[in-house]
Amino acid sequence: MEQSKKPKKTSLLRRFRHNKPALFAGIVLIIILTMILFAPIFTNFGPAKSDLANRLTGPTTEASMAVGVTQPHFLGTDQLGRDIYTRLLYGGRVSLNVGFTVATIGGVIGVVLGMLAGYFGGWTDMIIMRMVDVWASSPTLLIALTFVMILGPGQKNLIFALLINSWTLFCRMARSQVLIIRSSAMVESGHAIGASTNRILYKHIMPNIISPMVTTYILELAHFINAEANLSFLGFGVQPPDTSWGLMIGEGRKYLTQAPWIVIFPGLMIATTVLCLNLIGNWIRDEFDPLAVKL
């Protein structure tokens, strides 16, 4: 078994290595994730720690005068003297947490519903897909905004609000994939040997639709990191003194002319993360879709 699997794996890794943008994106993402997850190792400041003597200072390599801290404000400070670099790391936790949670839960719900709709067809399909149509016909952000207004701001409510719409794309994708496989000889063969519907759905159909789902997942992850930033920017996400990349931009907006670094760096982080996720998502799509045109 190992003998037959090995060449496949190495060649996949090699193909990954040869796709320069995807490789670059992967490395950058790993660095960002590691720094965010192990934030306390990478900075000596606390995220809410004010260094009032150094408010609105630009990026510098000179160590700050704050008591007991020997680390310079690499990326400058904000209007309260908080270290931008530190806040980027801690704020990233919120951004990625929201993104991952929404995409994961939405993905699971959407894929399961989409598979049921595609496999059973008829009324099941009709009810599920009309629900998708209704939800997907209204803009994600507007719905999320409405729900956050009703529920009140905060990270949990933000996740909930985004979840309302996040499953629809997964549902559509899973359904269309299952529709293709449902009529295949593979499924018929499963019925012929007496395999249960569950077995056919989860042991045969699901593994065969997983790669387009992974692509969708990664692209949706980027989408929801963006959505969180947008909502936080408007003040409906996490509340100060906690922060996220979107909120940092929102708070720094007023100081854009005097201290542009407050806005520039979180903006760069969002752009970089989303770009990297998109590059990897595109690579996976091309790699696993035999019909995709290779450039």
Added chain:
Amino acid sequence: MIDERAKKTLLSVRGLKKYFPIGGGLVTKAKSFVHAVDGVTLDVMAGETLGLVGESGCGKTTIGRLVLKLLPKTEGEIFFQGEDIYQYSKEQEKNFRTKAQLIFQDSFSSFDSRDTIGKIIGEPLLVHGIASGSELQDRVSQLLLDVGLKPDLYNEYPHTLAAGQKQCIGIARSIALNPDFIVCDEPISALDVSVRAMVLNLLKDLQSSKNLTYMFISHDIRVVRWLSSHIAVMYVGKLCEYAETEEMFAHRLHPYTEALLSAVPIEDPRKRNIKREILLGEVPSPVDPPPGCRFAARCKLANERCFKEDPVLEERKPGHWVACWENFHGESEIS
């Protein structure tokens, strides 16, 4: 002993119909129907092979799927070992799935491409809780030997094999549960001529060693003749003629059977001048067909009655059934 077994009916189909709707949805009704199978009645004797022949699109495959309960029927009854398979309880249905199996035209497309050969063949045993672990591995190795493959293919993937070997994997999967009845849906049509004989011999050997009953679906009447004890000829959803193989070849009572037989190429070049029955015209559409014999438009014997009334399948000789208004006897020198 053999005579006793032959008399036992394993599968009997009575007035089976399957209409596929065209268009229509949950709310709107379908405007027209494809009459894929339109009132078929036949029996399959235990331990024998029924060859089901007809041109493509005549409903052979649909019958194969219906008798395995892989499609919902429209009308009619199917009895397996005396019981109506559409009246089965859940328990009975599970039992039925171990007794009746299917061999695909293209077995490879019926495999989950992520599974190893061992997994593919062992799945039926696993699903029915018959074997697991090392016992499963032993059973699968034995099955691989049974179909003439090496047991060390266990961890290989089927795409590495040749077409004939893939078909053998499919056969191994379908005999894993020691079934009584197997529907062979054109099992050799997708294969090279060079490996057809190998697969056919395998099927014949398995039949005698495992006491299997086959429904052998094919458009190649020569193959059917070689393998089958009985032959049923179909034309656009209906049965034309049904008899024992040699009886059928000796006395063709339906003009369509005659045409089908005389279309078989003859190897001997000296016999090339033999008089052949060549059909003109097109196969009629099975969508909402008009009343009357389906074959009438292409039949040289057709009279007014043939276009108005459906011929009834009747037993013209003992064991020889035919659906034709005319008293036809095949005369061309084919054997």
